[in-house]
Amino acid sequence: MPRTLIVSNRLPTKVLRTDDGLTFQPSEGGLATGLGSIYRQGDNLWIGWPGLFVQDEGEEQHIKDELRDDNMAPVFLTEDEIRDFYEGFSNSTLWPTFHYFSEFATYEQTHWEAYVAVNQKFCQAVLAQAGPEDTIWVHDYQLLLLPELLRQARPEATIGFFLHIPFPSQELIRVLPWRTELLRGMLGADLIGFHTFGYMRHFLSAVTHLLGLPAQNGQIETPNRSVRVDAFPMGIDYERYAQAAVSKEAQQHEAEYREALRDTRVILSIDRLDYTKGIAQRLRAFDLLLQRYPEWQGQVSLIMLVVPSRDQVPQYAALKEEIDELVGRLNAQYRTISWNPILYFYRSLPLEELTALYHLAEVALVTPMRDGMNLVAKEYIASKGDQRGVLILSERAGAARELSDALIINPTDMSQLAEAMHDALVMPEEEQQTRLSAMQALVKRYNVFSWTRLFMNQLAYTKMKQHTLATE
Numbered sequence: 001m002p003r004t005l006i007v008s009n010r011l012p013t014k015v016l017r018t019d020d021g022l023t024f025q026p027s028e029g030g031l032a033t034g035l036g037s038i039y040r041q042g043d044n045l046w047i048g049w050p051g052l053f054v055q056d057e058g059e060e061q062h063i064k065d066e067l068r069d070d071n072m073a074p075v076f077l078t079e080d081e082i083r084d085f086y087e088g089f090s091n092s093t094l095w096p097t098f099h100y101f102s103e104f105a106t107y108e109q110t111h112w113e114a115y116v117a118v119n120q121k122f123c124q125a126v127l128a129q130a131g132p133e134d135t136i137w138v139h140d141y142q143l144l145l146l147p148e149l150l151r152q153a154r155p156e157a158t159i160g161f162f163l164h165i166p167f168p169s170q171e172l173i174r175v176l177p178w179r180t181e182l183l184r185g186m187l188g189a190d191l192i193g194f195h196t197f198g199y200m201r202h203f204l205s206a207v208t209h210l211l212g213l214p215a216q217n218g219q220i221e222t223p224n225r226s227v228r229v230d231a232f233p234m235g236i237d238y239e240r241y242a243q244a245a246v247s248k249e250a251q252q253h254e255a256e257y258r259e260a261l262r263d264t265r266v267i268l269s270i271d272r273l274d275y276t277k278g279i280a281q282r283l284r285a286f287d288l289l290l291q292r293y294p295e296w297q298g299q300v301s302l303i304m305l306v307v308p309s310r311d312q313v314p315q316y317a318a319l320k321e322e323i324d325e326l327v328g329r330l331n332a333q334y335r336t337i338s339w340n341p342i343l344y345f346y347r348s349l350p351l352e353e354l355t356a357l358y359h360l361a362e363v364a365l366v367t368p369m370r371d372g373m374n375l376v377a378k379e380y381i382a383s384k385g386d387q388r389g390v391l392i393l394s395e396r397a398g399a400a401r402e403l404s405d406a407l408i409i410n411p412t413d414m415s416q417l418a419e420a421m422h423d424a425l426v427m428p429e430e431e432q433q434t435r436l437s438a439m440q441a442l443v444k445r446y447n448v449f450s451w452t453r454l455f456m457n458q459l460a461y462t463k464m465k466q467h468t469l470a471t472e
């Protein structure tokens with residue numbers, strides 16, 4: 001029976017070493033939820049890094065055995081590989097380049113070599129598991145070379161690839177010394193998916209200009225095969241958020257928060273620590289709001305949750321310091337005995353606390369400088385059962401292509417952002433409802449399950465068409 005193998009850098013389960021031995025924690029990420037409907041079925045499998053460095057073969061075997069029971073196969077990475085492949089090429093070369101932060105990008109040959117080696121390691125791990133009839137679905141920028149490596153080993157295999165971050169203008173891609181290898185790596189897939197048509201157009205243009213390959217109507221002709229390219233905007237598990245927001249636990253948390261905040265109104269911002277998310281710019285815009293509209297002083301608080309991430313990469317450590325400093329300065333400048341302008345948390349929160357915050361917040365600020373999709377925007381919408389709340393959304397998040405009923409802003413325009421916060425705080429309830437209900441219908445319908453189905457159906461159809469053409 002043919003199986004589906006999902007391949008991503010991280011597994012949906014994190015393994016942690018504690019005083020009591022190894023613990024296995026389910027990851028809360030959107031990808032894990034969506035693909036849970038696939039990899040847990042039958043003999044399907046998810047292949048990826050379990051998030052820790054193993055100490056010996058015994059530990060390695062123990063992890064393999066535990067994960068096998070939950071349809072996962074680990075790829076173990078060493079500390080050097082994490083430094084050069086993950087922190088290095090993936091997050092210091094590709095991540096800044098693909099998010100239009102070229103000034104942060106480094107171009108280290110050793111990082112590139114580690115990237116090639118780890119993609120080869122993943123290839124071996126997949127080949128050890130994959131049968132000739134299996135479908136392989138590779139995810140994200142850490143594994144751009146993997147589709148082609150698999151294709152060389154298995155010319156007939158069915159391979160899909162999805163990029164979860166933006167694909168930038170080819171002007172950015174051409175800066176990379178390894179641009180040709182990276183594009184060729186992706187073209188090993190039968191179907192390549194992006195969140196938006198904009199990213200897809202950039203990719204087609206890069207392939208045409210940098211590889212000289214003809215591309216038409218989402219179809220690229222390579223010397224031996226044709227490759228399909230399409231947009232699949234990723235969704236969330238809508239019901240999970242809608243239900244969690246009204247669960248007893250979330251309601252208790254919300255009641256506690258309301259009591260502590262008294263009548264203060266809440267603007268909410270939730271992000272992983274990342275310079276692409278526009279966190280510092282958002283703080284400056286909040287400062288501007290308080291200067292321009294002093295009547296909000298004492299009335300509105302910004303609750304800012306920053307989830308720790310990639311803290312070994314220098315730009316992330318520097319950003320953390322900048323945020324700490326800005327929050328300290330603004331709070332010292334504005335706070336009163338009874339009012340905190342900014343409530344800043346540097347940690348992650350469990351689902352019930354998160355949805356309690358979404359439900360409580362009158363305004364959500366999702367203002368990245370660049371973001372492939374941004375699922376926080378969709379989670380906020382799903383958590384708003386009472387249809388009261390306003391989403392302020394950056395025009396440079398993939399989600400803005402779908403969520404046109406949000407207040408769409410340019411995240412570098414401080415003035416526009418401050419005005420949008422003011423407009424959101426004074427928006428009549430009827431208008432809030434109209435906007436939210438339109439977005440809820442969309443987010444509910446185009447959820448993570450329909451996203452998975454659409455991609456898998458399109459991949460099967462693409463393969464079938466290739467066979468038909470080959471036998472004609």
Ligand code: F6P
Nearest residue numbers: 010029031140164165309310372
């Ligand atoms: O947005 C791309 C992405 O890889 C997500 O899939 C993931 O949740 C996030 O970045 C953080 O990734 P990591 O912690 O593995 O660097």
